[in-house]
Amino acid sequence: MYKTIFSHVGKYKKQAILSPVTIIGEVLMEVLIPIVMGKIIDNGIQKGDIGYVAKMGGLMVVMSICSLCFGALAARFSAVAAMGFAKNLRSALFRKVQGFSFANVDRFSTASLTTRLTTDVTNIQNAFMMFIRSAFRSPIMLVCATVMAVRQNAKLSVIFLFAIPVLGCAVFFIISKAHPRFEKMLTKYDSMNGRIQENLIGIRVVKAFAREDYEKKRFEENTNDVRLAQFAAEKLVILNMPIMQLVMYASIVAILYFGGHMSVKGGIETGELYSFIMFVGQILMSLMMLSMLFIMFVVSRASLQRIYEVLKEEPTIVAPEGASVSAEDGSIRFENVSFSYYDDMKNLALEGIDLDIHSGETIGIIGGTGSSKTSLVQLIPRLYDATAGRVLVGGHDVKEYPLETLRDQVAMVLQKNVLFSGTIRDNLRWGDENATDEEIIDACKSACAHDFIMSFPDGYDTDLGQGGVNVSGGQKQRLCIARALLKKPKIIILDDSTSAVDTATDSSIRKAFREKLGGTTTIIIAQRITSVMDADRIIVMDSGRITDIGTHAQLMESSEIYREVYDSQQKGDEE
Structure with missing residues (x-):
């Protein structure tokens, strides 16, 4: 399924590859900035060396600008790749539908095909754009920041061993429960689009029979069904953010508590502690982005399946290969x-x-x-x-x-x-x-x-x-x-x-x-x-x-x- 759908990235592969490449540059700059900041505190501010502070501060500004440029390029490349992918996918779907027989169209319904060409493709476009950025940025950031944090202080790094399992369990629970609810939500979208299409096509009949109030009531019922289905799906997904933030802030509080004690006893320098806290923020933010990526995958997976159904559908009417028969007459x-x-x-x-x-x-x-x-x-x-x-x-x-x-x-x-x-x-x-x-x-x-x-x-x-x-x-x-x-x-x-x-x-x-x-x-x-x-x-x-x-x-x-x-x-x- 994934190979079939993502083969339509086509000529936008270059941008899809350049996006994670530039993200690597952005991540490296962001990981190095806390080290420079720690040195400014320990070797410059505490020793009163203004020249050192100015020199390293200038370096940090340059690194920040480089990070900004890499990030902007990554955003542009990912946006171009995602929009191009969506364009190719819509074109492929439309060409496929044009080859359908009446029986194929009857199987899917016009309203469902409309939803798949619009809402479902948009879901996949957003997921793809997030994937080529976060799927590379977050793991690279996680690895680099973890390595630097462990090098800074291995004892404080033990706190991660408690945070990561909590995040993993939360993400697994949300993924397992949310997918079927999103499938149901998209089915409700099909029903609503069918009602809209039917009503607009038959608007003259509706007005001729003065049935506007009746149609309004039915449409409100359809939209309410969509609202309830969307609420049922989204109420699980929105749990992700508060759980992530709870774990993140709890970890930071624990690090401040234990790190503060170690700093008072001389076990860690103030600049090192500051750098470590920044690395922890990067690590937890990476974990949070990874969890959001998994959630986005759940949201888009239902759309992926619905689009794949159309792409793999074989037209019930096809011409034989190499056929060259022409009608001799009108019999x-x-x-x-x-x-x-x-x-x-x-x-x-x-x-x-x-x-x-x-x-x-x-x-x-x-x-x-x-x-x-x-x-x-x-x-x-x-x-x-x-x-x-x-x-x-x-x-x-x-x-x-x-x-x-x-x-x-x-x-x-x-x-x-x-x-x-x-x-x-x-x-x-x-x-x-x-x-x-x-x-x-x-x-x-x-x-x-x-x-x-x-x-x-x-x-x-x-x-x-x-x-x-x-x-x-x-x-x-x-x-x-x-x-x-x-x-x-x-x-x-x-x-x-x-x-x-x-x-x-x-x-x-x-x-x-x-x-x-x-x-x-x-x-x-x-x-x-x-x-x-x-x-x-x-x-x-x-x-x-x-x-x-x-x-x-x-x-x-x-x-x-x-x-x-x-x-x-x-x-x-x-x-």
């Missing part, structure tokens, strides 16, 4: 296909699908809610893989294609229309980044989007805002259709993508499709029969199975489900 074939979102043959969304769609054919799909219409078409561009059976596009199994090649040949307008921040032109060029203005305008005319685009003051340069908040639902659908048309695909799938437009516009879009997409296989999922009645064939689905296939006229005679839907819609139109 589609389902061979005894079954599909489950849970890879469970006892819980199937699709079962026993056998279907041949010829290249250039227009296929309509009708079925009630939950009949798995969307699940069927998502298998074509490999958004999911079939649990059993196989799907062929252009005469080849979809698993033989490079993913980019397959998805370039299949344009899909999803049930949930998504636009991105930027101009209309920027969003349309998702279909073809090299599309000319003439091609963009032609696609928009086919999707009946050109007229409303030109009604905006900035036309195609109109900024859509986040998620396309500046356009209506019907306008958003038409922009998504135009974006798909720009791909010039062999297969285009419209998943209920004209539900927000009026029947006249729907009819115009279908007419444009017939005229300009004659060689393109078109699959239209719709709730309105009028949207598919002109299709070459219409598929009727129910409970994950294909119940009937035929033209509108044939289904009116042979399919009871189709006839009931048609009659109910005709009756609704008449009323």
